[in-house]
Amino acid sequence: MTTYAFLGALEQGCAYGLMVLGVYLTFRVLDFPDLTVDGSLPMGAAVSAVAITNGVDPFVALFIAMGGGFIAGAVTGFLNTKLKILHLLASILTMIALYSINIRIMGRPNMTLLGQDTVLTPLLNLGLTPSVAAPVLFSGFCILVVILLIWFLHTEFGLAMLATGDNRQMITSQGVNTDFMIIFGVGLSNALVALSGALIAQNQGAADVNMGVGTIVAGLASVIIGETLVGCRTITRALIAAFIGSILYRLAIAFALSAKLGAFRVTPSDLNLITAILVVAALTAPKLKQRWAR
Amino acid sequence: MMLSLTEIVKYFHRGSVNEVLALNGASLEVKRGDFVSIIGSNGAGKSTLLNCVAGCFAPDSGSIVVKGTDVTSWPEYKRAAYLSRVFQDPLRGTCASGTIEQNLAMASRRGKRNTLAMGVKKREREEFREQLATLKLGLEDRLKDRAGLLSGGQRQALTMLMATMVRPDILLLDEHTAALDPKTSAQILELTDQIIHEQHLTAMMVTHNMQHALELGNRLVMMHQGQIILDVEGDEKKKLQVQDLMERFYAVRGETYSDDRALLV
Numbered sequence: 001m002t003t004y005a006f007l008g009a010l011e012q013g014c015a016y017g018l019m020v021l022g023v024y025l026t027f028r029v030l031d032f033p034d035l036t037v038d039g040s041l042p043m044g045a046a047v048s049a050v051a052i053t054n055g056v057d058p059f060v061a062l063f064i065a066m067g068g069g070f071i072a073g074a075v076t077g078f079l080n081t082k083l084k085i086l087h088l089l090a091s092i093l094t095m096i097a098l099y100s101i102n103i104r105i106m107g108r109p110n111m112t113l114l115g116q117d118t119v120l121t122p123l124l125n126l127g128l129t130p131s132v133a134a135p136v137l138f139s140g141f142c143i144l145v146v147i148l149l150i151w152f153l154h155t156e157f158g159l160a161m162l163a164t165g166d167n168r169q170m171i172t173s174q175g176v177n178t179d180f181m182i183i184f185g186v187g188l189s190n191a192l193v194a195l196s197g198a199l200i201a202q203n204q205g206a207a208d209v210n211m212g213v214g215t216i217v218a219g220l221a222s223v224i225i226g227e228t229l230v231g232c233r234t235i236t237r238a239l240i241a242a243f244i245g246s247i248l249y250r251l252a253i254a255f256a257l258s259a260k261l262g263a264f265r266v267t268p269s270d271l272n273l274i275t276a277i278l279v280v281a282a283l284t285a286p287k288l289k290q291r292w293a294r
Numbered sequence: 295m296m297l298s299l300t301e302i303v304k305y306f307h308r309g310s311v312n313e314v315l316a317l318n319g320a321s322l323e324v325k326r327g328d329f330v331s332i333i334g335s336n337g338a339g340k341s342t343l344l345n346c347v348a349g350c351f352a353p354d355s356g357s358i359v360v361k362g363t364d365v366t367s368w369p370e371y372k373r374a375a376y377l378s379r380v381f382q383d384p385l386r387g388t389c390a391s392g393t394i395e396q397n398l399a400m401a402s403r404r405g406k407r408n409t410l411a412m413g414v415k416k417r418e419r420e421e422f423r424e425q426l427a428t429l430k431l432g433l434e435d436r437l438k439d440r441a442g443l444l445s446g447g448q449r450q451a452l453t454m455l456m457a458t459m460v461r462p463d464i465l466l467l468d469e470h471t472a473a474l475d476p477k478t479s480a481q482i483l484e485l486t487d488q489i490i491h492e493q494h495l496t497a498m499m500v501t502h503n504m505q506h507a508l509e510l511g512n513r514l515v516m517m518h519q520g521q522i523i524l525d526v527e528g529d530e531k532k533k534l535q536v537q538d539l540m541e542r543f544y545a546v547r548g549e550t551y552s553d554d555r556a557l558l559v
Contacts, residue, residue: 152410154412154413154414155408155409155410155411155412155413156399156403156408156409156410156411156412156413157408157409157410158413159392159396159399159400159408159413159414160400160408162389162391162392163389163392163400166389166390166391166392167385167386167388167389167390169381169386170386170387170388170389171389171400172370172371172374173348173370173371173374173377173378173379173387173404174374174400174401174403174404174405175371175372175374175375175403175404175405175406176371176374176408177369177371177372178371
C-alpha cells in the first residue's frame with residue numbers, strides 16, 4: 001500500500017467515523033437495526049451542498065445537515081414506535097423516501113462544490129495539503145463526538161437510553177417513555193450520519209444521491225471490527241472501538257484494493273461483496289470459535 | 295382508598311376466533327396498607343388484573359383510580375410515579391448490561407425526569423452500598439459488576455430493592471418467586487414480607503402457591519374466569535386453610551376438579 005493510499009484510507013476512516021458512531025448508537029445502544037443511514041448520509045451531503053452553494057457558511061451548513069438527519073431518524077423512530085411498524089421495515093421506508101427527498105433537496109441527482117469554500121478551506125489557507133488537512137480536521141470531529149457521546153451515555157438521560165435498548169420493560173416501569181427515547185436516539189444517530197455525509201461531500205467536492213448505498217453494511221463492519229480488535233467491555237471503550245474500527249475498515253478496504261493475485265485485481269465495485277462477506281464472517285466468528293473450543 | 299378498580303373488562307384478540315374474555319367486570323378496592331394476595335387457576339385473570347393496574351394495556355371498559363386520580367388512560371411509564379413492579383422473570387426487572395449501581399441509580403429516579411446530570415453520583419454510592427447490605431447477599435462490594443452476572447435469586451432481590459427504593463404507593467408482585475428454586479423462593483418471600491412491613495407498603499401479590507397466599511398479607515382475593523369470587527381479610531383470613539380455599543373454589547366452579555387440583559396447590 002502506498003503512503004497516498006494509506007492517508008486516503010485514514011481520511012475516509014475519519015470522515016465515515018461519525019457515521020459509524022451513529023450506527024453504534026442504533027445498532028448496539030438501542031438494539032435498533034436502522035437502515036435509514038443509507039438515506040440520511042446522502043441527505044447530509046445534499047443539505048450541506050445546497051446550503052453552501054446558497055452562500056451559507058460551511059460550518060453552519062454542517063449543523064443544518066445534522067438537523068435534516070435528525071428529522072429523518074426521528075421519522076423512522078415515529079413509524080416504529082407510534083405506528084407499530086417493524087424497526088427494519090420502518091427504516092427501509094424512510095430510506096427509500098429519502099431518495100426522492102434528496103433529489104428534491106438538490107433539484108437534481110448530484111451536485112458539485114467545485115470552487116466553493118468548505119470546512120477545509122481555513123486549514124488549506126494555513127498551507128496544509130488536502131491529504132493532511134482532511135484527516136486532521138475529521139479526526140478532530142470524531143474525537144470531539146466520541147468525548148461528547150461518552151459523557152452523554154453516562155448521564156441520567158443516557159443511562160435511560162442504554163436501558164431502553166437493553167430492557168424496555170424494566171426502564172418503562174421506572175417511568176421512562178421508551179417511545180420518546182427511541183425517536184430521539186434514532187434521530188441523534190442519523191444526525192451524526194448526516195454530519196458524516198456533509199463532511200464527505202465537502203471533502204470530495206460533490207454530493208450524489210447514490211453515495212449512501214451500502215452505508216449500513218460498512219457501518220456494521222466497522223463497529224464489529226472495532227469490537228473484535230479493541231473490545232467493548234465498557235461504553236467508553238466501545239465508542240473508541242467504533243471510531244478505530246472505522247479507520248481499520250477503510251485500511252482493510254484500501255489494502256484489498258491494492259492487492260493483486262496474478263492478473264486478478266479487486267475493483268471498487270467489488271467492495272460491497274467484500275464488506276458483506278466481512279460482516280458475515282465477523283458475526284459468525286464468535287459462534288464458530290465456541291464450536292471449535294468444544 | 296389507595297386503589298379502586300371498577301367493573302374492569304378486558305378482552306384479548308377481540309373479534310377473532312381466539313377471543314378471550316380475561317377480565318369480566320372485576321372490581322376491587324384496596325385500602326392504604328393492604329397487602330393483598332391474589333390466587334386463582336391458570337387463565338383466571340390474575341396477571342391481567344395486575345397488568346391492567348400497571349398500565350401494560352388499557353381495559354376495554356371500567357376505571358382504575360389511584361389515590362383519587364383516574365389513571366385508566368395513562369400509559370405505563372406515567373403510572374410509574376405511583377407504582378413499582380417485580381416480575382416473574384428475574385431477567386425483566388434489571389438491566390443486564392448495566393452495573394448494579396447503574397440499575398440502582400435508575401430505580402432511585404423512578405417517576406422523575408431524567409436530566410443530563412451524571413447517571414451515578416458519588417454521594418449516591420454510599421447509600422446504595424448500605425441498602426444492598428440489607429439484602430445480606432454481599433452485593434454491596436459488587437457495585438461495578440454487571441447485573442447480568444448475578445443469579446436469578448440475586449437479581450430478584452435486587453429488583454425488590456429497586457422497586458422499593460423510592461417508596462411506591464402500590465407495589466405489584468407478579469408471581470415474583472415462581473421462577474426460583476424453593477430455597478431462594480422462600481428467601482425472596484421473607485424479604486418481600488420484611489420490606490412491606492418495614493415501609494408499611496400497599497401491595498398486591500399474584501401467586502400460584504396457596505400456602506404463600508395464606509402466609510403473607512392481610513387480605514386474600516380469589517379470581518375465577520375474570521371475576522373476583524372470594525375476598526377475605528383480617529381475622530377471617532388468618533383462620534383460612536388450604537382445605538377451605540379448595541372447597542370454596544370448587545363450590546363456586548361446580549365442576550370436576552381433578553385437573554386443576556395440581557395447579558392450585
